[in-house]
Amino acid sequence: MTHPMTLWIAIGSIALISFAFKAVGPAVLGGRELPVRARSVISLVAPALLAGFVVTAVAGPGWTGLDPTLLAGLATVVVLRRRGAPMPVTLLGAVAVTALLRVWIS
Structure with a gap:
C-alpha cells in the first residue's frame, strides 16, 4: 500500500x-x-x-491490496455530501469511520 x-x-x-x-x-x-x-x-x-x-x-x-476501510470512508463522504453536509464535517466523518473500522478490524 x-x-x-x-x-x-x-x-x-x-x-x-x-x-x-x-x-x-x-x-x-x-x-x-x-x-x-x-x-x-x-x-x-x-x-x-x-x-x-x-x-x-x-x-x-498493482490493484491487489484493496483496503475495505478506505472504501467505507469514501462511502461516508458520498453519503454525507449527498445529504448536504459541509466539507469539514464530511472529512471528519470519513476519517472517523475509517479509523474506527481499522481499530475494530485490528
Whole structure:
C-alpha cells in the first residue's frame, strides 16, 4: 500500500502547484481573461490528480491490496455530501469511520 505520508506530500504539492498557477496567471496575462475552455481545464487539473491519488491509495499497488476501510470512508463522504453536509464535517466523518473500522478490524 502507498505510504500515507507520500499521499499527503502529493496532495500538498498539488495544492501548491494549483495556487502557483492561479497566482501567476494574472501577472502573465496582464489583466486579460483566459478563454473559457482554458479556465475550465485549469480548474479541473487539481481535482483530477487528487482523484487519481485517491484511487491509487485505495486500490493499492498493482490493484491487489484493496483496503475495505478506505472504501467505507469514501462511502461516508458520498453519503454525507449527498445529504448536504459541509466539507469539514464530511472529512471528519470519513476519517472517523475509517479509523474506527481499522481499530475494530485490528
